Amino acid sequence: DAGVIQSPRHEVTEMGQEVTLRCKPISGHNSLFWYRQTMMRGLELLIYFNNNVPIDDSGMPEDRFSAKMPNASFSTLKIQPSEPRDSAVYFCASSHRSGGEDTQYFGPGTRLTVL
Amino acid sequence: AQSVTQLGSHVSVSEGALVLLRCNYSSSVPPYLFWYVQYPNQGLQLLLKYTTGATLVKGINGFEAEFKKSETSFHLTKPSAHMSDAAEYFCAVSSGTYKYIFGTGTRLKVLA
Numbered sequence: 001d002a003g004v005i006q007s008p009r010h011e012v013t014e015m016g017q018e019v020t021l022r023c024k025p026i027s028g029h030n031s032l033f034w035y036r037q038t039m040m041r042g043l044e045l046l047i048y049f050n051n052n053v054p055i056d057d058s059g060m061p062e063d064r065f066s067a068k069m070p071n072a073s074f075s076t077l078k079i080q081p082s083e084p085r086d087s088a089v090y091f092c093a094s095s096h097r098s099g100g101e102d103t104q105y106f107g108p109g110t111r112l113t114v115l
Numbered sequence: 116a117q118s119v120t121q122l123g124s125h126v127s128v129s130e131g132a133l134v135l136l137r138c139n140y141s142s143s144v145p146p147y148l149f150w151y152v153q154y155p156n157q158g159l160q161l162l163l164k165y166t167t168g169a170t171l172v173k174g175i176n177g178f179e180a181e182f183k184k185s186e187t188s189f190h191l192t193k194p195s196a197h198m199s200d201a202a203e204y205f206c207a208v209s210s211g212t213y214k215y216i217f218g219t220g221t222r223l224k225v226l227a
Contacts, residue, residue, distance in 0.1 A: 004158070031213060043205070043217040050213070091158055095213070102213055103149070106158035 002026075004107035006092050012113045018080040021110045024073055025094030033104060034067055034077050035091040043091075049075065050097065082114045117142045117208050121218035129226045134178075134193040136221050138206030141187065148189040149207040149215070150180055159205060165189065166211075176200070201225045 005024040013019055025032050034046040048056040049069045060067070064083070069075040079086055089111050093104040122137040140146055147166050151159040163174025170182040176199075180191045189206060206218040 006158075033213070042219050045214065048213050055213070093159075097213065102147075102209070102211065103161060103164060104215060105161065106151075108156075108158045111156075 004092055004094050004105055006090075006107040006110050008110060009108060010111045010113075012115065013082055014115050015083055016081040017114075018078065019082045019086075019112060019114075021077040021090050021092075021112070023075045023077070023092030023107060025075070025092070026096075026105055027073070029094035029096045029105075030072070031095045031097050031102065031104075032069060032075050033093040033095075034075070035093065035106075037089045037091060037109070038087075046077070046090075079112075082112075084114045087112055087114050117146070117210060117216045119206050119208050119216050119218040121204075121206050121221050123221055124219065125222050125224065127224040127226055128196045130198055131195050134191070134196045134200065134223065136191040136204050136206075136223065138180075138189045138191065138218060139187055140189060140206075140208045142208055142210065144210045147209045147211050148180075148182060149209075150174065150178070150189075150191050151205045151207065152176075153203045153205065153220075155202075162191070162204075196223075196225045198225050198227065 007022045032049040046059045047067045052069045067077045089109045091109045092107045095104045118141045120139045149164045150162040163172045165182045173179045178193045203220045203222045207215045209215045
């Protein structure tokens with residue numbers, strides 16, 4: 001299995017620009033998560049999808065952030081407009097919810113730098 | 116509400132020495148517990164997990180952890196550290212739902 005795939009691995013952009021991060025979950029998984037990791041705040045859950053439907057977006061910082069999952073094999077996280085404080089590593093994770101167990105598998109992350 | 120506390124943001128051990136990374140949790144329901152490892156510039160990789168059953172859990176790379184309900188702990192151990200174990204380790208708790216609560220991480224340094 002290829003694991004969770006994220007692109008790009010690194011993104012450098014200027015303040016005000018639109019940024020789109022992409023994720024391909026593990027085939028067969030029905031849950032997808034976007035996390036943000038910073039030194040100050042650690043790992044934060046931004047949004048959770050189940051069967052392509054957003055279930056919990058309470059972690060999305062503000063309206064500048066949006067996420068979509070048009071099908072079971074693809075998701076995007078968009079920031080528009082980007083700000084320097086958005087600089088972080090963004091992880092996508094996926095899992096297969098089955099009964100009480102829900103082990104999350106993480107992608108390699110996208111390191112975002114907003115200048 | 117659930118929470119996780121990892122004692123020691125940095126731990127140093129000599130190569131060949133015992134590795135002990137501490138994790139204490141708080142949960143009002145039977146917890147599911149996880150240890151993840153993050154190597155530099157990589158994502159989080161699952162080391163091991165406790166859901167139900169045997170309280171001593173063995174994971175990859177020679178790591179193991181023991182669930183101790185009375186101590187609300189899930190410490191990670193490895194008998195003999197290897198240089199390749201240098202990484203950041205995260206403990207996480209969930210109630211069996213999608214929501215994981217992660218600790219702040221412990222960076223392990225292995226000294227030659």
